[in-house]
Amino acid sequence: MPKVTTVVIGAGHGGLAMSRCLTERSIDHVVLERGAVANSWRTQRWDSFRLLTPTWMTRLPGRSPTGSDDDPDGYLDTPGIVRLIDEYAAEIDAPVRQNTAVTSVRPDEDGFLVRTEHEVFGARTVVLASGACNLPRVPGIAGAVPPGIVSLTALDYRSPEQLPEGAVLVVGASSSGVQIAREVHRSGRPVTLAVGEHVRMPRRYRGRDILWWMDASGVLDERYDQIPDLPRARALPSMQLVGSPDRVTVDLNALTRIGVRLAGRLAGVRDGRAQFSGSLPNMTALADLKLGRLLGTFDAWAASAGFTGGEKVERFAATELPASPPLTLDLAGGGIRAIVWATGFRPDLSWLDVPVLDRKGRIVHDGGVTAWPGLYLIGMPFLRRRRSSLIDGAAADARDLTRHLANHLDARRNQDPEPIGD
Amino acid sequence: MTATDVPVDNGVNVEALLGARDALAETPEIGQFRWRAVNTWVKGTHSRSSVETFHGFGAAQRHKTTYTYDGDHPEAFAAEDNGVTPVEFVLVALGSCLTAGVAAVAQQRQIQLRSVRATVEADMDLHGILGADPEVRNGFSGVRVNYEIDADASSEEIRALVAQSQKRSAVYDILTNPTNVTVEVV
DSSP: OEEEEEEEEHHHHHHHHHHHHHHHHHHHHEEEEESSSSHHHHSOOOOOOSSOGGGGGGGOTOOOHHHHSSSSSOOOBHHHHHHHHHHHHHHHTTEEEEEEEEEEEEEEETTTEEEEEEOOOEEEEEOSOOOSSEEOOOOOOGGSSTTTTEEEEEOOOOGGGSSSSEEEEEEOOSSHHHHHHHHHHHTTOOOEEEESBBBBBOSSSTTTTTHHHHHHGGGGGTTTTTTHHHHHHHOOOBBOOOOOOOOOOOSSSHHHHHOOOEEEOOEEETTEEEEOOOOOOHHHHHHHHHHHHHHHHHHHHHHHHTTOOOOOOOOOOOOOOOOOOOSSSEEEIOOOOOEOOOOOOOOOTTBBOOOOBBBTTOOOOTTTEEESSSSSEEEOOSSSBGGGGSGGGGGHHHHHHHHHHHHHHHHEEEEEEOOOOO | GGGGGGGGOOEEEEEHHHHHHHHHHHHHGOOOBBOEEEEEOOOOOEEEEEEEEEEEETTTEEEEEEEEEEEOOGGGGTTTTOOBBHHHHHHHHHHHHHHHHHHHHHHHHHHHHEEEEEEEEEETTTTTTTSSSSOOOOOOEEEEEEEEEEEOOOOHHHHHHHHHHHHHHHHHHHHHHHHOOOOOOO
16 A cells, blocks of 8 residues: 555645645655646636636746746636646646546544545545535525526536527626626526625726735735634635626626626525515625725725825725516526526535534534644635635645644654664 | 723623524524414404414523514504504514614624614505405515614714624515415314
8 A cells, every 4th residue: 555644635726735835845745636637627617717816816836937928917717727737736746646536535543544446545644625616506496496497507507508598597696607697698698697695896996906905905814713704704705706808897787787687696486486585785785885895995005005006096886776676587487598506616525534524514624724633624715814715825825734734743753652772 | 991992882792692603503403493473363353462482592482471462454444453464563573673683783893872763664555465456466565674873883884784784684584585384274
């Protein structure tokens, strides 16, 4: 049985950042990857997908800042992301085993047994870097949708051409939902968008990208152990952003302008009719207020930091809603031909046989450190800081977790019986 | 001592509420509640409801007294007006729920309230319940709540209080989202 100090599961940006930090500390390891490097970026994104973060923000530990012709202020498309992560894996010489899917991880007396289809590794420590978005999170009411309506999740969705001609219901107004609603509507399929809690965001503010403001003002460095309501912060829907060459804003007002119809959160399906919550005015009020507070944070930082380069302080118009948003929609009568569920994602840890899951199957961890000694997690929303949700967060998280992992190994070593001299 | 050192007190025990949330994380089953009202016909459209017991925190619970409420219809409906109409009870429920939320959230956010007053209004078209027009629903066509709040906070903070209160309100959720209702005869 091959033995290694650390098995990293997943060769995306998180697993590779971890690999680089382990190499810096001369900790021997392998990175097991079910497919190819950057697998989920290759296989689970729609055709028009681009990163929400500008290219200058895809900083990874030990990655040379030069070597790419990409516009630093642009947003990488899927081939661009795959190329970047591929080049990074080569540059840091990561010990990746591709096409090696892990089938189980379980504790043993020396640490863990990591089973793949072909062999079993003995590992003293394991880092779970298999991603936060492996499976779609679809509400139970999807089962009540009448037959004959095409139903897709954001993971299966590739382009509007996949959908029949006719009206489409998009459920969910996070980043994926607003992007899909926009391009499906522009393909000539009239879209109704069901909107629950959401995070409104302009693409640019005072002449800079909104992510520049988050980065510069320190918002992205807010730590997981210093914010008041961590479960809420971790469950927050993604920002209403799209990374497009024309830097458009895709908030609800922008969607209303192109003709997308807004409805409340999809609350039920009864007798072939979709039922939408009447809470839409409060959902948009909450999002407008929250955006106002965020911009206030940026302005306060700009004033204190003496930032003068940008344009003047601005506030965006409140989200406009129809006088009475629809409360029901006839699905069975042919009014809707397809539904796209952009209702979020969850990790797939079905192969993890270590008791670190809560009653709802979510992994319990303290900033990526699980309660099981030697088992770590990276690449989850707000893992250790707000930045953890982004590629740009992997560097600091990997450094912190590698330090913890190295301390764990040292502690174990010191517990071992001293060799007996003669 | 400056004014900001005076502790904010809206009469809400936030520590107890947060303690309950922690307790729920340990033993989720104690969060399962069942509320109960008993309604008895008096005469005509007049009925009387009493509320005394409920179940929650893993045990049978009891209010400190039995509360009773008369429901009826006004004289304009050829009734005797022995109490408020059932739909007005819904407005009462919404107002009490949202205001309780405003106080709790204000306490949590360290905002001192001085006065809170909500006017709750609902529109309804009688064609619905009279069966005069099948396209008109029985229930409200819209509900409006207007808050007048005097507090040590900016108008932005006050609007955020009211928004957060809606987000965590049971009655608001009951009114805005569908709920399965089963009615049986024994």
